[in-house]
Amino acid sequence: MKIKVFIVDDHFMVIEGLRALLQGAADIDFTGHATNAASCLAYLKKEQPDVILMDINLPDQSGIDLCKHVNENYPEIAVLAVSSFNQRSFIQNMLDSGAKGYVLKNVTQTELWQAIRAVAIGKTWVSAEVVQTLRQRQPDRPVITRREKEVLECIAQGLTNPQIAEKLFVSITTIESHRKNLLHKLNVNNTASLVRQAFYYEFISIQNEK
Amino acid sequence: MKIKVFIVDDHFMVIEGLRALLQGAADIDFTGHATNAASCLAYLKKEQPDVILMDINLPDQSGIDLCKHVNENYPEIAVLAVSSFNQRSFIQNMLDSGAKGYVLKNVTQTELWQAIRAVAIGKTWVSAEVVQTLRQRQPDRPVITRREKEVLECIAQGLTNPQIAEKLFVSITTIESHRKNLLHKLNVNNTASLVRQAFYYEFISIQNEK
């Protein structure tokens, strides 16, 4: 019985590439592909592969969500994440969402085969480079509370304490306290470095318009 | 006479994918591939293709630099950038470095063929989506002077005016003036939003250690 493999990726070239890499494996059968989450789900309603090779970046939905969904509704299907990002957050998110494996897009043919065989029988397969990344001690990210994060966002938006107080319906002194705690937690001593560190630790991102 | 195409990409899967996409084109000949800039240059010393499909992210050297080098030393070879990034800075950098075209990694087979044929005869080919990106008006990036940028960096590092003054060997009032001008130019009214905007406009980046 061959291992049925389905591919989800929005890049034609990746699909073709994976397909080419799969060729020659006697025990692996390529059963189809989808370029977005929706058509993947549609396919799954009719047929279920053994393994899904899945990208993290899909046009309609994140691979994270799709992975979660597949895991909940088709627990027998193993998801093998195929990503170009060797970054802790991505890896952790995919594995947390139920992915059985994570390989990079520079994967070799033999490793891809191994990975597929591994996840197909319920094992976990993570590329060596990915394991490396996971092993690296992550910088101690300070723990800030929900409220502190709100205040931090307001600060970064350029609001003053009185303005923040008004916005959050609390006293000015409360904001001063939160601010004091934030300075301590992020180990800085003024607004400028507070904002810089907030970006560094990704408590806030640059998206917020003006 | 077939168009000789060489591929430079560090992802096996992309190489295989491109190769698969190239198959079936009667006038296109795949002549080889390299997974880094060095081996690409080594190949070029022996043989010259007509077109190089080149990734921007190479392990040893950026595609930008490789592109520049190819352009200077082998002006007859057309470089077609194949990237997953539809971002202004990348596109502009590659084209400025002499790339004859820029397609995304979700390119279809027919478009890839068209693009290769175009650049092979000296034309330029840029994917429709890429053109879109290029057309989007870039946000007016304020013009700040060299000195102002220095001050901005100091501010983001958490230095106070007196500290910056000492560091740059000028008076405190001078720094106050620069700061005043920065607030005006970036259209903000306090340090927090100044730092945020500085990140936004990429006057400063997050690399700088604590």
Add this chain to the structure above:
DNA sequence: CCCAAACTCCCGTTTTCAGGGGATAAACAG
């Protein structure tokens, strides 16, 4: 050679922040 820009410097006032010290109620986990 001249002008505009860049860089430098100064004054005074008001607002905001940093820092230090507390305190209390609620919620949560052991």
Add this chain to the structure above:
DNA sequence: CTGTTTATCCCCTGAAAACGGGAGTTTGGG
């Protein structure tokens, strides 16, 4: 049920920043 965390609130002081104004000196490009 107790201890910790979280969120709230208060006071005070001195420092720093924001805002308004003005002004002299290099300097690079037309």
